[in-house]
Amino acid sequence: MKFVNIPNAGKINTNDAPSRKKPYYPINADLRNYLRKHGREVVLPVMYEDLARITFSLPIKDKNGKDTYWEEARYDMREWEFIRDGLIKIYAILKTEGNLNFAPHWDVARIEYCAFGNSNPFRIKIVNKHNGNYDHFYVKTADASRIYGLELEHMLSPNRISYFTYFATLVEEHIPGIPGDIFVQQYLENPITNKTRFAKEFVKFNERCFLRLLGDMRSYNFVVDITPDIEDFQYRIRAIDFDQQSYEGRKNLYLPQFFKENLAYVELVMQNLDKDSINQYKTEEKTLMAFRVADSRYRLMDLFNIMCRDNISSTSKIDELKQQLKEYFSNPKFLKCHSMGDIVKLNLKQTLLRNLREIQEAKSKIKTAE
Structure with a gap:
């Protein structure tokens, strides 16, 4: 997802809020x-x-x-x-x-x-x-x-x-860290904050949320973990609220870059990273996620076998999301999805397929060499 494709809601004054109250879905x-x-x-x-x-x-x-x-x-x-x-x-x-x-x-x-x-x-x-x-x-x-x-x-x-x-x-x-809204207020402009490194992490976090369709990542729904490194600091953004996992119908609600509460982060990315760097960090995150999928493939398969049959959203939201993703990716396969589980599974598959093939080929070469 390119940062220039979807302007932040704080700039264009649009409604970026998710549903006020999500229904309770029991564990089957x-x-x-x-x-x-x-x-x-x-x-x-x-x-x-x-x-x-x-x-x-x-x-x-x-x-x-x-x-x-x-x-x-x-x-x-x-x-x-x-x-x-x-x-x-x-x-x-x-x-x-x-x-x-x-x-x-x-x-x-x-x-x-x-x-x-x-x-x-x-x-x-x-x-x-x-x-x-x-x-x-x-x-x-x-x-x-x-x-x-x-x-x-x-x-x-x-x-x-x-x-x-x-x-x-x-x-x-408890997931420790500095709440995202507090980080903006008290840490973002601190002279010791490495803005380039933090911008990189926000790009990767944005990509992770969109790939697995985790919604409503406004600044108060994630935390920032700061780790001292050899010469500077490393940053990790961690979600702390999972209520909006693949529930909403609007594609934009799965992109942290879109929420007006995250405008300072979006501006930070645009000021410190060029287009090639943004694409590099997105590719890095997709590669890492592909490795995670490969490592957890059996457990992930078990989960999707259940999730694809479960009801965790309304029919209207499912129809809206699969139509929007079909148009965004120019992939009509999304229209065949019947559940939010189907949509998450296809979104991961069509995005990470090339990375997964490269991992499989690399493993095959190692086995052949042995």
Whole structure:
């Protein structure tokens, strides 16, 4: 996708917002079996509906005294001990494969609830009682499209995701990083920020989202991870919200470059990278994704066999997206897709086919040489 093909919504004053409220799509039996097979379905001691029994809540303000979308949840003491003990056990499942030897070191410092967004998540703050160090994890409703988004992120991105499900409950690890909107405000113009390297990462992130059709990557739905390198810094953009995995009908909503919230990132790319560099970084990302597809091909095949038969969007949105992709790629095969799973699978296949063939040919040459 060329940056010049689609102007940012902040420049042309168009509606770039996704659907206000996405329907909940339950996990079907086939997806549940897939989760069990790959160790994602575990027995959890506390479920989402347990946390939802809030007695009252208090608004949470940031360090500048401004209201956030989060509220501190408070519970009846008869509920609190059960919830606290269960959340510590869930943290052990996430971090130590259920080993409770370290559980006496941990405590639940705070439970936060967010009524904003589709998943209405609970954010759990765990603290180490010996040294005050803290960590977070999330408890959400287990929506099927969100599960597909997490699995595709785990297999097709440079990142690995820890999460578990149990019936209608989803537990996700906290993904550390600087929220994208905060990065723009506080870090983008910092003299030590390598703008060229960051522009490169935004191009690659834009490509990853479009290839696997992850939507709604506005700046507050991803984080920036900064890693010191030999002479400078490396940057990694990581999605943190997977609610809009292949749900929307408009192609533009799968391109982070389009959202007005990301205008500063788009301008950064245009100021620091020429056309050849942009094409180079897009090609690099497609090559890396092709390697990931090859490495995860059996698990990916299992997932698509389920996803292609599942209902995770409306018929009108499916028809709209396949028509737009058909026109964009001049590929009438998109019109034969019956589900969002079909569209994601074809989008990956037709984009990465050449890269996958080159990988297969290289492997064949190595085997012949041996």
